[in-house]
Amino acid sequence: MKILVVGSGGREHAIAWRLRQDAEGHALFCAPGNVGTAAVATNLPLKADDTAGIVAWAKAERPDLVVVGPEAPLVAGLVDALSAAGIAAFGPVAAGARIEGSKRFAKEVMDAAGVPTGKAETFTDAAKAKAALPSFGLPVVIKADGLAAGKGVVVAETLAQAEQAIDDMLVGNRFGAAGAEVLVEEFLHGEECSILAVVDGERAVLLPSSQDHKRVFDGDRGPNTGGMGAYSPAPVVTDSMLPGIRDRIILPVLRELKRRGIVYRGVLYAGLMVNNANSNPRGPLAKSGSEVNVVEFNARFGDPETEAVLPRLGGSFAQLLLNAASGSLSEADLVVKDDVAATVIVASGGYPGDYEKGKEISGLAAASADAIVFHCGTKEADGRTLTSGGRVLSVTGLGATLREAVDRAYARIAGISFDKMFFRRDIAHRAFERESARQ
Secondary structure (H helix, E strand, O other): EEEEEEEHHHHHHHHHHHHHOOOOOOOOEEEOOOOOHHHHHEOOOOOOOOOHHHHHHHHHHOOEEEEEOOHHHHHHHHHHHHHHOOOOOOOOOOOOOOOOHHHHHHHHHHHHHHHEOEEEEEEEHHHHHHHHHOOOOEEEEEOOOOOOOOEEEEOOHHHHHHHHHHHHHHOOOHHHHHOOOOOEEOOOOOEEEEEEEEEEEEEEEEEEOOEOOOOEEEOEEEEEEOOOOEEEEOOOOOOHHHHHHHHHHHHHHHHHHHHHOOOOOOEEEEEEEEOOOOOOOOOOOOOOOOOOEEEEEOOOOOOOHHHHHHHHHEEEHHHHHHHOOOOOOOOHOOEEEEOEEEEEEEOOOOOOOOOOOOEEEOOOOOOOOOEEEEEEEEEEEEEEEEEEOOEEEEEEEEEOOHHHHHHHHHHOOOOOOOOOOEEOOOOHHHHHHHHHOOO
């Protein structure tokens, strides 16, 4: 197939890399791609938000499939424009992508579909939002309604922190238009996990579970980030739980969206909070009374979950995506290998705040059969690979066990360096703690 992958991060590098593993030998293109994707595809001088340019290229080149990676082009209607031009695209139309683009809309859909989730209220007035805080108790979650690159969520432990977060978003305009409306949300106890469902509007195939690490520092400390690492599978989600997640969460949302006139195709990413005997620490159930609650939905592959999940897939990845895009998805399209994967993000000093760019990266040329280096924020200049983002690299180790996968990821990172680089050293700590508790 001729396939275009839209985006420039670690997720898009992982998508292009996994498509390159297919036996069919696809002709791959990335818009705009990065230093890593250039090794497996042809990079195009088109930005991910250049809808007109991407559609013009697609009209001229007639790819069999366009895979849209980032959320912003989905929310802006890139899939709508491609579909209008007769180009098959993997990803939801703009109306469906609102499930990520507006947290208020996502809550409305969940409530109408009977999907278990935490209590939430939406506000545009800071005083009214603060007045509602006592009814939620502490901790409490403050969320910007719109897209904020994974940083628009504050888990407030005190009333002062909650009020400050509300002021930052509604008064201080911290996230611009994305924070013009905020959600005050019930804090859900338990352990988070991610389920990426490939869907075709009616049917859903659940990819292997994963768990990411949102806080910037070891021990889950510091501010939220776009993700500092992930691993797959996540032991907190047992195989017996997957049918319930599909039937009680994913499929009802697809039906509710269809009832609203939206045929949702692509990835429906469910960020879940699990609170049962298999999760640790344990706290009170949410007001929904369910052991599995939805924290959020995303309209695309997660990052860095994608870098941990896709290397575990066998079969034809392109056919899986094309069948979803064309409404002909089947469980037989999904092949999962026995490998366990662990992904560690290598970041620039200062992230998720201010950080410097243009640092030369060394150690990328070394080959490893059991560890893959995905590029998240890199650029090339004068034959050198330089940093260009806060999250710079995503290093995935593979193994027969989680310990083996984690050790291989860190072993590969040991050979990489750039000025002020840092990474978490405790990826998958919850899984290891659970394992130790059983012994």
